[in-house]
Amino acid sequence: MTLRSRLRRARKALLLAGAALALTAGALASAASTATPASAASLPCDIYASGGTPCVAAHSTTRALYGSYNGPLYQVRRSSDGATASISPLSAGGVANAAAQDSFCAGTTCVITEIYDQSGHGNNLTQAPGGGAAGGPDNLADATAAPVTVGGHQAYGVYVAPGTGYRDDATSGIATGDQPEGEYAIFDGTHYNGGCCFDYGNAETNNNDNGNGHMEAIYFGTIKVWGYGTGSGPWIMADMENGLYSGVNAGYNANDPTTSYRFTTAMIEGEPGQWAILGGNAQSGGLSTDYSGPRPNVAGYNPMHKEGAIILGIGGDNSNGSAGTFYEGVMTSGYPSAATENAVQASIVAAGYAPSSGGGGGGGGGGGTTGPIVSGVNGSDCVDLANASATNGNKVQLYTCDNVPAAQSWTLASDGSVQIDGGCMDITGANYSNGTPIQWYSCWGGANQKWQSVNGQLVNPASGKCLDDPGFNTANGTQLILWSCNGGANQRWRVP
Numbered sequence: 001m002t003l004r005s006r007l008r009r010a011r012k013a014l015l016l017a018g019a020a021l022a023l024t025a026g027a028l029a030s031a032a033s034t035a036t037p038a039s040a041a042s043l044p045c046d047i048y049a050s051g052g053t054p055c056v057a058a059h060s061t062t063r064a065l066y067g068s069y070n071g072p073l074y075q076v077r078r079s080s081d082g083a084t085a086s087i088s089p090l091s092a093g094g095v096a097n098a099a100a101q102d103s104f105c106a107g108t109t110c111v112i113t114e115i116y117d118q119s120g121h122g123n124n125l126t127q128a129p130g131g132g133a134a135g136g137p138d139n140l141a142d143a144t145a146a147p148v149t150v151g152g153h154q155a156y157g158v159y160v161a162p163g164t165g166y167r168d169d170a171t172s173g174i175a176t177g178d179q180p181e182g183e184y185a186i187f188d189g190t191h192y193n194g195g196c197c198f199d200y201g202n203a204e205t206n207n208n209d210n211g212n213g214h215m216e217a218i219y220f221g222t223i224k225v226w227g228y229g230t231g232s233g234p235w236i237m238a239d240m241e242n243g244l245y246s247g248v249n250a251g252y253n254a255n256d257p258t259t260s261y262r263f264t265t266a267m268i269e270g271e272p273g274q275w276a277i278l279g280g281n282a283q284s285g286g287l288s289t290d291y292s293g294p295r296p297n298v299a300g301y302n303p304m305h306k307e308g309a310i311i312l313g314i315g316g317d318n319s320n321g322s323a324g325t326f327y328e329g330v331m332t333s334g335y336p337s338a339a340t341e342n343a344v345q346a347s348i349v350a351a352g353y354a355p356s357s358g359g360g361g362g363g364g365g366g367g368g369t370t371g372p373i374v375s376g377v378n379g380s381d382c383v384d385l386a387n388a389s390a391t392n393g394n395k396v397q398l399y400t401c402d403n404v405p406a407a408q409s410w411t412l413a414s415d416g417s418v419q420i421d422g423g424c425m426d427i428t429g430a431n432y433s434n435g436t437p438i439q440w441y442s443c444w445g446g447a448n449q450k451w452q453s454v455n456g457q458l459v460n461p462a463s464g465k466c467l468d469d470p471g472f473n474t475a476n477g478t479q480l481i482l483w484s485c486n487g488g489a490n491q492r493w494r495v496p
Contacts, residue, residue, distance in 0.1 A: 043067045043093060044184075044330060044344045045119065051340030053182060053332040056173035057310055058118035059125060060096075060328030062148060062155040063351065065118050067093040074115045076101055076143045080108035086116075095153040101143060109452070109461050110143035112158060115312070119330075121172040123310055128165035131207030131318025133196075138165035138313075138320055142462050144416070145447030146188070146325045147356035154356065157188070157327040158312070159447050161430060161462050162195055165314035169205045174310065174331060175216070178303035180271035182336040185329035186282050186348065187220050189264035191430075191446070192234040194222045195321030199239045200329045201268065203316035205309045212300025214307055215241040215316045216275075218268045220324055229256030229290070236266040236279045236290065240301055241316055246277070247291045250298065256290045263327070263353040265345055271335040273302060280345055282353050287345045323430055327353070356445055369496040370411040372401055373418075376456065376492025377472050382408045383425075383480065383493070385440055390421040393428075396438040398469055398478040412495060416450040417443055418458070424449040425467075427482050432463035435470075438480040456492045457485055466491045 045055035045065045058065040061074045072086035073096050085104045090097050101110065117123040130136030141164050146157035158166075175181035185200045192198065201217025204210045222233035227246040229235040235256055237244045247253030256277060259266070263282035269275060276292040295302040310331065314320045336344075373383035375398060384399035388406035401408065411419045418425040426441035427448035443449060447462035458467040460482065468483035469490040485491060 042347050042350065044347055047340060047343045047347060048182075048330070048332050048336060051337055051343075053334035053336045053340060055119045055330045056121050056333045057123040057171070057331040059115045059312070059330070060118070061087070061112065061115060061158055062150050062327050063095045064089045064093045065328060065330060069093060069118050071118065072116050073118075075113045076105065076110040077113045077140075078105050078108045078110045084113060090153065095150045096155045098154040098156060101156065105143060111140035112143050113140060115158070115166060119173070123168050123171045123174065125166035125168055125310060125312055128167035128311070128314055128318060128320075129207060131316075132209055133315065133317040133319040136165075136318060138318070139163045142447045142450065145445070145450065145462060146327075147445040148327065149352075149354045149356055151352040157325050159191075159462075160198060160313035160322065160324050160326065161432065161447055162193070162321050162323055165318065165320050166312040167203075167207070167309065167314070169207065169309045171308050171310055173333060174202060174308035175333065176306050176308045178272045179306065180335035181216065181306075182267065182269045182332040182334070182341070183216075183218050183329065184265060184267040184344065185218050185220075186327040186353070187264045187266055188325035188327075189234065189260040189262055191323060191325045192221045193321075193323040194224070195323065196223055196225070196319040197221070197239055197244065197315035198313060198322035198324035199315055200312050200326060201239070201310070201331065202306050203309045203311040204241070205307045207316075207318050209241060209317040210307070211305070212242050212298065213240055213303070213305040215239050216268065216270050216304060216306050217311060217316070218266050218329075219244050220264070220266055221322060226250055227253060227256075229253055229258065231258030233258055234260055236264075236268075236277050238268045238270075238275060238277065239315065240296065240304070242300075243296060243298070245296050248294050248297055250296065253291065257288075262355065265348055267341060269335055270304065274335075278341060282348050284349055287341060370409055371496030372403075372408045373410050373458075373496070374401060374494040375469060375474075376489045376494065377469060378474055379494075381474055383410060383467075384408050385420055386477070388421070390423055390440065392423075392439075392441050394440045395479045396425055396440060397476075397480060398474065399476045410496070412451075412453065415445070416452065416461075418451050419443060425451065427460060427463070432460075432465060432482065434465070434481075434483050436482045438467065438482065453493075453495050456494075457487075458493050458495070459485060467493065
């Protein structure tokens with residue numbers, strides 16, 4: 001028996017079931033249920049209103065942010081016929097009706113075309129146009145790429161791959177000039193990059209860099225060109241234009257910590273002469289104040305020159321090299337009090353955010369068909385997990401078809417993932433550039449783990465690119481890559 005065969009036959013399962021987290025939220029937890037909507041007084045925008053700093057923008061694809069809200073949360077468009085559908089909460093104040101999206105998008109793909117403003121100000125986010133830093137329009141998010149559960153109910157976030165962005169340049173009620181405001185967002189703290197700039201908040205109305213102080217948005221990521229904090233990141237910072245600030249100074253600020261909770265609460269507040277960064281775990285606990293003090297000690301930031309547009313996933317000038325996942329966020333009129341922000345955090349914890357358990361497009365979804373994926377170059381080589389090793393980062397390669405299930409028996413799952421040994425075929429680092437290697441990675445539902453069999457090709461919908469055997473190479477061990485679809489035999493695969 002060869003070493004390769006012995007390794008395969010001896011491989012043990014590496015993935016274990018995790019214990020469920022019990023989530024609490026202090027006094028407000030008793031007012032909320034994981035199965036039913038929280039009471040009207042306990043949802044974020046109701047709390048802000050009672051604190052005298054009402055929401056003037058409220059965006060979420062996962063749930064209502066007012067106890068009485070039962071209007072549409074977002075709109076999706078399917079690729080098969082271009083039809084659109086609006087997705088609303090299951091009930092007033094409740095979680096999004098993900099089943100309605102699943103039904104509408106069955107058998108095809110969908111993108112998120114619009115995120116509705118729940119505040120009544122009409123500040124809806126739509127496809128971002130071009131700007132000074134990047135032409136447009138930007139890409140729209142894959143509607144199933146960020147599955148999640150909220151209070152035990154399936155929902156979907158907004159998965160921002162580089163090049164994706166949303167915007168509203170003609171808003172109502174948003175702070176301008178040096179007017180006070182607060183902002184919070186819930187992000188996936190494990191999905192980020194060092195590109196500019198994964199923002200949510202206040203930006204220029206003409207999509208250009210208009211100078212220092214013309215923005216006030218939450219930034220999340222690891223870029224270090226302007227400001228940064230402790231550790232390796234990601235950091236919550238404020239994008240104030242021409243600077244991502246983690247404190248009063250440009251560059252390093254020791255009090256801004258790396259913050260990477262799976263569900264991260266990120267807050268930025270600003271008023272004349274003063275601003276703050278707050279952060280926390282959206283699943284448990286309270287908030288930390290990572291900075292509170294004077295505006296940056298650089299000309300142009302005091303007073304501020306905010307313009308009142310709203311951006312998501314991009315910088316004010318449409319810098320769109322960033323990555324991240326957004327679940328919900330609001331902007332307020334006025335600078336919220338500490339008591340208000342703490343109550344909002346408790347409300348967020350009580351909502352019960354958790355990773356998707358599968359189904360409805362979630363990571364690790366079952367179903368589908370199982371068997372070898374055979375190369376179109378010679379019909380005798382198969383897509384193979386190197387040494388049948390279920391280890392994050394292990395390469396997905398070409399190898400002579402040998403009927404070893406642990407290495408060559410792939411499942412085309414109903415959620416669009418291609419699975420083997422409890423993990424997924426994954427585009428390394430969600431990098432959609434030509435030549436990015438394909439690896440095995442634990443299934444988590446990301447857009448870089450989605451594939452469609454189209455005319456004999458395996459296409460990643462988020463990039464529009466194909467699984468590729470580089471250079472028609474038939475040598476055992478050739479790592480497969482992502483490449484622009486060209487119809488070549490090296491991009492043809494016979495799937496189960």
